[in-house]
Amino acid sequence: EIVLTQSPGTLSLSPGERATLSCRASQSVRNNYLAWYQQKPGQAPRLLISGASSRATGIPDRFSGSGSGTDFTLTISRLDPEDFAVYYCQQYGGSPLTFGGGTKVEIK
Amino acid sequence: EVQLLESGGGLVQPGGSLRLSCAASGFSFSSYAMSWVRQAPGKGLEWVSAISDSGGNTYYGDSVKGRFTISRDNSKSTLYLQMNSLRAEDTALYYCAKEPSATGYFDPWGQGTLVTVSS
Numbered sequence: 001e002i003v004l005t006q007s008p009g010t011l012s013l014s015p016g017e018r019a020t021l022s023c024r025a026s027q028s029v030r031n032n033y034l035a036w037y038q039q040k041p042g043q044a045p046r047l048l049i050s051g052a053s054s055r056a057t058g059i060p061d062r063f064s065g066s067g068s069g070t071d072f073t074l075t076i077s078r079l080d081p082e083d084f085a086v087y088y089c090q091q092y093g094g095s096p097l098t099f100g101g102g103t104k105v106e107i108k
Numbered sequence: 109e110v111q112l113l114e115s116g117g118g119l120v121q122p123g124g125s126l127r128l129s130c131a132a133s134g135f136s137f138s139s140y141a142m143s144w145v146r147q148a149p150g151k152g153l154e155w156v157s158a159i160s161d162s163g164g165n166t167y168y169g170d171s172v173k174g175r176f177t178i179s180r181d182n183s184k185s186t187l188y189l190q191m192n193s194l195r196a197e198d199t200a201l202y203y204c205a206k207e208p209s210a211t212g213y214f215d216p217w218g219q220g221t222l223v224t225v226s227s
Contacts, residue, residue: 035214050215092211092213097212
């Protein structure tokens with residue numbers, strides 16, 4: 001099983017600032033099959049990124065994904081008030097499918 | 109617009125059974141693999157089970173293997189999860205999700221149905 005470790009657990013930032021979220025895999029993720037989701041309180045997760053760097057339909061371009069192998073990053077270039085949420089990474093390159101523990105981006 | 113509407117959750121005693129449903133609309137249901145993902149209260153996400161577009165292939169996480177059964181009725185555009193031998197640790201919000209490319213990521217997700225296992 002591929003274990004995904006997200007860091008930091010909580011990120012305290014102000015609107016307009018840049019957010020950098022990390023997701024590290026315990027082994028290389030085949031084909032960089034790594035997705036990122038955003039979850040707001042009381043809502044279902046929403047797909048942001050698939051294939052490590054491909055933005056999903058309707059996702060603003062301030063969200064970008066990068067990385068390969070075992071190290072992946074989600075960057076939010078300038079935080080909008082609506083971006084404060086919990087973010088999860090998920091790998092689908094190996095079985096079983098696994099998620100990271102999440103990073104909470106909170107308002108400083 | 110793609111819509112996924114889960115139902116069937118509720119309170120059940122340990123050892124009991126429950127059947128969840130997910131009614132899909134807005135897309136060609138029979139063309140897509142589907143999954144169930146759960147989230148325990150205040151916790152992270154855990155993939156539970158997946159099924160291929162035809163229903164011919166099914167996959168399970170280790171924590172539910174042998175107790176849960178995923179199925180689908182493409183004529184009714186509905187996904188199911190039969191849950192048997194339920195345990196307290198199965199308490200969670202259960203989401204159904206569409207797999208856009210059958211590779212294992214999820215978009216979109218339903219709003220979830222809550223399963224509580226308690227005596």
